[in-house]
Amino acid sequence: MxxxxxxxxxFASYYAKSDPIYLDTDPKKPLIIFIGGTGFGxxxxxxxxxxxxxxxxxxxxxxxxxxxxxxxxxxxxxxxxxxxxxxxxxxxxxxxxxxxxxxxxxxxxxxxxxxxxxxxxxxxxxxxxxxxxxxxxxxxxxxxxxxxxxxxxxxxxxxxxNNVKSYFLFDGDRIHNLAKPGNSQEVQDAIYRVVDLEIVRIACEHLQETAIWYGKRAAKSAKGELGEVENAYSQELKFQNDLKTKIGDIKKERQAIKDQIELIDAKLKDLPETKTLQERKNQLNKELNQNRENQKVLKNQMREEASKAFLGLANVPLKELRDLLKEKRAKGEIPKHIRETFFQDLFDQEECICGTEFVAKEGNPVYDTLMIRLASEKNRSAEEDQLIDLYHVLNNAESIISNSREELTIKEDGVIELEKEEKSLVYQIQEIDAELGELPIEDVTILMSDRKKRKDRDDELIAELSTKQEERINSEKKLKELDDERKALGKKQEEAGAQHLRSELAKQAGDVLNTLYDDFAEKSRKTVEDLTIEEFKQFVISSSGYQVALSKDYSLEVLDSNGNRALQRLSMGQSQCLSLAFITAISRVSRKNPPLVIDMPFSRLDHSVHAAVSQRLPNLADQTILFLIPEVEWNKTTQPNLSKYAKHVYEMYFDETMRQTTITEVK
Known part of the structure; x- marks a missing residue:
């Protein structure tokens, strides 16, 4: 378009019927620029x-x-x-x-x-x-x-x-606000809308409803025991779909709480009295997260070692068996069979050890007798080879068990130390929270109280989410059992079986589509993240010291060289450039190839980034319309970069007496 x-x-300050205002562009000049003061239209x-x-x-x-x-x-x-x-x-x-x-x-x-x-x-x-x-x-x-x-x-x-227009027709305030803490839901909505994930979600819901509807029809047409099973299946399927919805609602509420806590933390950080405490708390939180990750790793390793050390319960019978095999080997009982090579030598020489000559062909009595003996010895050979292998395995088992016990003890000690460290870190964070809450500043006290309420609610949601996820797993198992039963019974009742089949197909299609939905959502997030990083580097020349990320919970993040969150340390210009980079990434991901219409893109940007932004704007879309304030946005830095790519440049005048705007083309 x-x-x-x-x-x-x-319309507004435009009196009567205006002359046409031309907005056409060409590939070499994709910009249309309107220049006017505040209130000029x-x-x-x-x-x-x-x-x-x-x-x-x-x-x-x-x-x-x-x-x-x-x-x-x-x-x-x-x-x-x-x-x-x-x-x-x-x-x-x-x-x-x-x-x-x-x-x-x-x-x-x-x-x-x-x-x-x-x-x-x-x-x-x-x-x-x-x-x-x-x-x-x-x-x-x-x-x-x-x-x-x-x-x-x-x-x-x-x-x-309509649901994505705000990412193609937007103003300076959107650029100013998008990269602030607490906007993850808006960022997620933008991505989902632009790639039409909403359509896929609606399709998933429709298939779920269809599965339930056919399940109910199957229950109505079924008789006897099958009717009872169909009813149970239909109710369980509805319960499971309700669980999925509830789990989704809980996750959304948790994300909203996270956004709210981020906003509170940002406000706290801006207060001089809390800055040192907040920075210390951030460092402790980082150490706490690392500690818990280390615990997970060690506990997984302990599970592996425990499975080996568990063999120690059988140490006595294992030792007795090993000693028995050792004794038989010493007596020559293992191996004591005649090897195949011995028989092969007899066949080659065609002479028995007793001196009897024979022909190595079937039908010869000596040859046939030797072949029977060879088959017997082969069976004994395989059995005795297995006993020898078992003997070596038993020899190694004691060493493996011993080493695993030692490793298990070391890792258990490591987990105990990490748990102690975790308790210490949690205690230190709680102390800082208490200290922040007791500061003699009303704003801090209110903020900390609000933060605690939201954190407590988040803890409740975590517990509720865990319960719902367990219920969902149990529901899946129950559905599987009921489905197996209804399939068996449905073979005897044709109509119910047909409805059951439709219900099952709808459910399977919904499950597949849900998986595709999740995969596509993640790929879309990663694509937007990569493009945002690419655009941010072009907007901010000094971005090499920062790592930009769009987290899995859709928060725009900036990390410093040490991996610490640095969004709050960005200058206002850099922060706004992060928003602009994200909006640009969204525009590139969209397949609509829309025009970009931006009202006052530089109004809140630091002059330090005017050059980089004005150099990048002509490359954002096939058509970009800019509304600029003279001197503030249309200045000696931006004008040379923008004017050479502008097909039309208009100046806007406002008559204070008549309260009317007139527009004159200057290029």
Whole structure:
């Protein structure tokens, strides 16, 4: 999708019907730049583009985020004139664009229009009421005809889905806030929406519901014992699906709590009185995590050694057997059989040890007798070889058991020491928490109290999650048993068996899709992580000392050379560049190839990163529209980097008296 031009009528500070504002770009010049001071109409034009595309859905966003009604955007002068003349007036935005879809490149325009009735109250204040609204979507054919297309979400989702628009049409505040602690849920939502994982999740839920539905039908058509089993299976399947939902809800709540704790820790760290304590606590937490990892490793090793040391319980019979075999070897009883080579020599010479000559062929009495003896000796040979091997194994067993016991003792001592260290670390962290909570600053006390409540709730959720996961495992086992039973009984009842088969197929398909969902989610996270790292390095030249990561719980993280979290130590500019790197990664992952529309991208960025960001912006998308503040964002650093890639540069002027914006193209 690429925007071509926009026409505005009586929207915000744009009076009457404006001349077309051209937004076309080409591969060498992918930028459109609007330059205007605060209040000059930049954000209004940004809102106009959003409203044109999303209509009433964007109106809901305005009400929720900005607490503004779309009627509030009606131009003041136009409203006053219409009220004086007692006439209705229009407010509209028309956006022209092209889209390269499945049927090739086509041109379209979309128009949002309101018909409004002015109203005056007793005090003389003027307001407006919506009388009618229209939204039109039309295709411009090669012959020049304007054909109406149904204004549906299906079409809009193809060009720019509503659930990801905030990652392609965004403002400086989003850049400022995204990399702050506590935004993991928003980061996860962005990835899931852009790669359409929501569709897969809905499909999983539908298959689960289908499996239950067919299970109920199987239960209704079944008779006798099979009916009881089908009912039990159906109830167990529903219970298991409810468990999955509950487990998912618990994980989401835990993530929300984690985000909230991160926000509290960030606030605490900013307070001078807590800085030293908080840094010490962070170090202790790092040591505690490492300690617990070390314990896991040692305990796994202990399990391996214990399985060997356990053989010590059989030491006495093992020793008796080894001594018996040793005694038989000393007496020559093992081995005492005649080897195959001896018989082969007799066959080659065709002469028995008694001097009797014979022909080495079947039918010869001497040859046949020797062959019978050879077969007997072969069987004895294999048995006696096994006894010899057993003797050597028994010889080694005592050494293995002894070594394993020693290793087990050493590792057990190691675990005991680590457990002592763990208790000490936990105690030190609790002491710091207590000290932070007792600081004579009301804010710290409130924050620490809030943090403790959230941590306590998280502990409750961990216990509940463990219980639910155990219930899920048990439910899987029970389902398997019931399924085996219903299969056996279902063979005798054709209708119930058919419904059962459909239920089972739906469940299996849902399970497979769930696995694919998890795998695809992880691959998507890793892809976005790699692209975020790549973009961050281009935005921040001094990033070599930091390692950027998008953790498995979807937190944007920055680690220093020692592996410590360093997000809070980044400058504001570096932190915002991390957000911008993530947004850019999201844009690259999307297959919609959308335009990027960014309102005030530099407004909160340190001037130290203006050069790197302005050099990178022209390469982010095929079309990027920027709204910039003169001097602050359009300055001697950014202007040379951006202007050479700009197809159009517009300056915006605002008449304070008339309360109107005019736009002039300067390039």
């Amino acid at each position: 690429k925007l071509q031009r926009i026409e505005i009528e009586n 930049k954000t209004s034009l940004f809102d106009a583009i959003n409203w044109a595309l999303y209509g009433e859905e964007y109106e809901s966003d305005l009400l929720k985020v900005k607490e503004r009604s779309i009627v509030d955007y009606l131009n003041e002068t136009a409203l006053s004139e219409a009220a004086n003349d007692d006439v209705r007036l229009n407010m509209s935005v028309t956006l022209y664009f092209e889209h390269d879809g499945d049927n090739g490149l086509k041109e379209y325009y979309i128009k949002q229009s309101l018909l409004l009735q002015p109203k005056k109250d007793k005090e003389g204040s003027i307001s407006a009421q919506i009388v009618d609204r229209n939204h039109n979507l039309k295709e411009i054919t090669p012959q020049g005809d304007h054909e109406t297309i149904p204004y549906t979400r299906t079409f809009l989702d193809e060009i720019l889905p």
